[in-house]
Amino acid sequence: MKKVTVENFNEEANKTEVTYYDDRLAIIDSITSLKGETTRVKVDASLALLCLKGETSLYINGEAYTIRENDLLLCHPNTILEDNADSMDIEFRCICLSPEYIKQMTLISKSTWDARQFIEKHPVLHLGPEETAIFCQYYDLLRSKLTGTPYRHQREVTDALLSAFMYEFHDALDRFGKSFPRNYNSAENLFFGFTELVSSSFPKKRAVAWYADKLHITPKYLSAICKATCGHTASEIINQYVVKDVQMLLRRTDKTIKEVANMLDFPNLSFFGKYVKKHFGCSPREYRENYLQNQAR
Numbered sequence: 001m002k003k004v005t006v007e008n009f010n011e012e013a014n015k016t017e018v019t020y021y022d023d024r025l026a027i028i029d030s031i032t033s034l035k036g037e038t039t040r041v042k043v044d045a046s047l048a049l050l051c052l053k054g055e056t057s058l059y060i061n062g063e064a065y066t067i068r069e070n071d072l073l074l075c076h077p078n079t080i081l082e083d084n085a086d087s088m089d090i091e092f093r094c095i096c097l098s099p100e101y102i103k104q105m106t107l108i109s110k111s112t113w114d115a116r117q118f119i120e121k122h123p124v125l126h127l128g129p130e131e132t133a134i135f136c137q138y139y140d141l142l143r144s145k146l147t148g149t150p151y152r153h154q155r156e157v158t159d160a161l162l163s164a165f166m167y168e169f170h171d172a173l174d175r176f177g178k179s180f181p182r183n184y185n186s187a188e189n190l191f192f193g194f195t196e197l198v199s200s201s202f203p204k205k206r207a208v209a210w211y212a213d214k215l216h217i218t219p220k221y222l223s224a225i226c227k228a229t230c231g232h233t234a235s236e237i238i239n240q241y242v243v244k245d246v247q248m249l250l251r252r253t254d255k256t257i258k259e260v261a262n263m264l265d266f267p268n269l270s271f272f273g274k275y276v277k278k279h280f281g282c283s284p285r286e287y288r289e290n291y292l293q294n295q296a297r
Contacts, residue, residue, distance in 0.1 A: 020146040024101040025162075027143055028094040040082040046097045047075040047083045048169075049129070052137050054090035058083055065124045070132050077102075093139045097162070103240065105163060115173055122176070131172050138165040155294070190215055191229040194222060198241050203265040206242060208234045243279050250276075250288050257284045 019027045024044075040069050057066045059082040060075070065074055067090070075081070077099045097105075106112050127135065142161050144153065184192070197211050198204060205211065211234065212219040223234040230237075242264070249260040261272035261284075276284045 019143060024098055026094075026096040027139070027144075027146065028092075028096065031064050040080070043075050043079050043081055044077050045075075045099065046077060046102050047073070047079070047094065048096075049073040049075075049092050049094040050132065050139075051092065052091045052132075052136075054088050056083075060123050060231075067124060068126075071136070072125045072127050074123050074125065076116065076119065080122075093136060094166075095139065095142070105159070106166065115170060118173065118176065125176065127172070128175075134168055134172075138168070152294075180284075183286075186278065187225045188229055190217065190222070191225050194226065195237065199237055202245070203263060204238065204242050204245060205265075206238055208238065211238075239279065241296075244281070246276060246284075250284055251291055253288070253292070257288070260284070 019029045021027075042059060049067075051067045051069055053069055055066065055068045057064065059065070059080075060073075061080050065073075142158065142165075145157055145161065190233050193215055194211055197214055208219040208222060212222040215222065217225075219234070226232055226234045226237055232240075245264060246260070249255060249263060250257075252260075255263070257272075258269055261269055264272070266272035266275065273283055276282070276287060282290070
C-alpha cells in the first residue's frame with residue numbers, strides 16, 4: 001500500500017495534476033482516468049477534496065462511499081483510501097495540508113476536537129451552492145497566490161487565507177451541528193477544561209502540575225486523559241500553545257529577546273534560548289533574523 005504525503009505528491013503525479021506543492025501543502029486541480037485500476041493508499045495529510053463534476057465510489061477506512069457533484073471529502077492523517085469505481089473521471093479541487101502544518105495552524109481545543117470527531121464519522125458532506133462557491137473562491141485565490149510570481153509576504157498571505165478558510169469551514173459545519181457529539185464523559189470534560197485553561201492564560205505556565213492543580217487531579221492522570229483523548233500528552237499540548245506565543249513575540253521587533261523571555265515567564269535568557277532551540281532548531285536571535293530576511297525578500 002502506497003503512503004501519500006504532501007512531500008511525495010509530485011512523485012505520484014503520474015495520475016494527478018499537482019498544481020503546487022511544498023513541504024506544507026499541495027493543491028491539485030484534476031485527476032486522469034484510472035479505469036481498470038485499483039488504487040489503495042494511506043494519506044498522511046489532512047485533505048479536503050470538493051467534487052465539481054462527475055461521480056466516483058471509494059472506500060474510506062474500509063467503508064464504501066459515493067462522491068458526487070458538490071460533495072466534500074474530508075480526511076485526517078493516516079486515512080486509508082481505496083478506489084472502488086470503474087473510472088475516476090471527476091472534476092475536483094483539492095487542498096492537502098501536512099500534519100505539522102495543521103498542528104501549527106490549529107491548536108487543540110474543544111471546537112477543533114468536535115470537528116475532528118464529526119469528520120471521522122462523516123467524511124463526505126454534501127455542500128449547498130453557496131458553500132461550494134466559497135470553497136472555490138478560497139481555492140482559486142490560494143492557487144493564484146502560490147503559482148504566481150513570488151513576493152515578500154507570500155507565506156504570511158497563504159497562512160492568513162488558510163486560517164480564514166478554516167473559520168469558514170467550521171461555520172459551515174454548524175449546519176450539520178445536530179450530528180456533533182454533545183455528551184462528553186468526565187475524562188473528556190477534564191480534557192476540554194485543560195485546553196481552555198491553556199488557551200486563555202498568558203503567560204502560559206509550562207508545568208503540567210499547575211494545570212492539574214487547577215483541575216484538582218494529578219499531573220499523571222491529566223497526561224493520561226490527554227493521551228487517551230487526542231493522542232498528545234499534556235506537556236505536548238502546552239508546548240503547542242507556548243510555541244505560538246514565542247513565534248508571535250519574536251516577530252515583534254519592538255521587543256528585545258530578553259523582554260520576550262520575561263513576558264513569557266522564562267527564568268532566564270539561557271533557558272529561553274534552549275527552549276527555542278529545541279522547538280525551532282535555532283536560537284531566538286537566529287529565528288528573528290531569518291524571519292526578517294524572509295520579510296525583506
